[in-house]
Amino acid sequence: MDKHERIKQKAVELGFLACGISAAGYLVDEKERLRSWLAEGMNGEMEYMARNHEKRLDPRLLHEGTKSVISVLLNYYPKERQLDPEAPVLSKYAYGTDYHFVLKDKLNELLKFIHDEIGPCNGRAFVDSAPVLDKAWAVRSGLGWIGKNTNLISVEHGSFFFIGELLVDLELKTDDRIVSNHCGNCTRCIDACPTKAIVAPYVVDARRCISYQTIEQRGEIDKTLEGQFKDRVFGCDICQDVCPWNLKSEPHEEPAFDPHPRLMELSRLDWQNMDESLFAELFRKSAVMRTKYSGLMRNLKFIGKS
Known part of the structure; x- marks a missing residue:
């Protein structure tokens, strides 16, 4: 196998769903979309989205010497479900250990493999915590297309996965396959969003998004959205749950993403009576x-009004 295939094979051995490689460069197509989205204020209080604008569009400015972007997907679709159908709903991605740690550890293992087995290199792992347009690079690497809910969708795996990348100073063969958009005339995600956050196909106004309001919003939740959260207490999977491509989702095999044994058993009353010690345990x-105990209590109080 050549270097390209050896890297992709190692990624699968480490538990990644898929891996793709693209040449580092300037994201011309994303420039206007990002500018327009920010100009409309759709980032809400996420001021960091407006910072480091050029670095978001060109990873060579983020990590000196970058020549290739290695993108990976890591499955988090759970084996288990919350038992009480009346309980507040927790987004599936938050059931287990914080993905930032799990994904970065695996990426650093992949980076070490590249350095030791492929060739000496300087590289850096990124997981949703730096100005990198993860989905854009995943598309360039042939891992999927951007759906109408703005999530990356894979023909093989749906969309219940995390995205991460390595920026490396090696010039590698690239995956030139571009996956065509398979959304077609489907509008299930748009129709299902209870707060109408998908304001147009491929455009999400974060200010109306349940995930934004329950995680990113630091002050009071927007009162105009009262009664529209469908019991979502942290994050929201509604637009993914209704997506036909997620019929392909299969349970992950990552032990770190398994939930605390008590978490799935919590009743609605258990959630409402949760104290700080139980919060810390779970x-x-x-x-x-990220939202802290006070933030979770705020969210529970808000959805309790519906």
């Missing part, structure tokens, strides 16, 4: 820690 390593 979510000690979870992405839910």
Whole structure:
């Protein structure tokens, strides 16, 4: 196998669903879309989206010497479901250990393999915590297309996966396959969004998005959205749950993403009576820690009004 195939094979061995490689460069097509989205204020309080604008469009400015972008997908579709149908709904991605740690550890293993087995290189792993347009690079690497809900969708795997990338200073063979858009005339995600956050095909106004309001929003939740959250307490999977491509989703095999044993058993009353000690026990390593106990209580109070 050549270097390109050896890297992709190692990625699969590490548990990634898929891996693709693209040449680092300027994201011309994304420039106007990003500018327009920011100009409309659709980023809400996510001011970091407006910073480092040029670095978002050109990873060579983010990591010196970058020649190739290696994109990976990591499945998080759960084996289990919350048992109480009346319980507040937690987004599937937050069931287990915070994906930033799990994905970055695997990416650093892949980087070490490249350095040791492919050739000496300088590289850096990125997982949704730096100005990198993950989905754009995944598209360039042939891993899927951007759906009308703005999620990356894979023909083989649906969309319940995390995206990460390595920026490396090696010039590698690229995956030139561009996956065509398979959304067709389907509007299920648009129709299903209870807050109408998908304001147009391929455009999401974060300010109306349940995930934004329950995670990113630092102050009070927008009162005009009261009664529209469908019991979502942290994040929201509605647009993914209705997507026909997610009929292909299969349970992950990553132990770190398995939920705390008590989490799936919580009743609606258990959630409402949760104290800080239980919160710490259930979510000690979870992405839910981002919103803190006070934020989760805010969210529970808000959905309790519906």
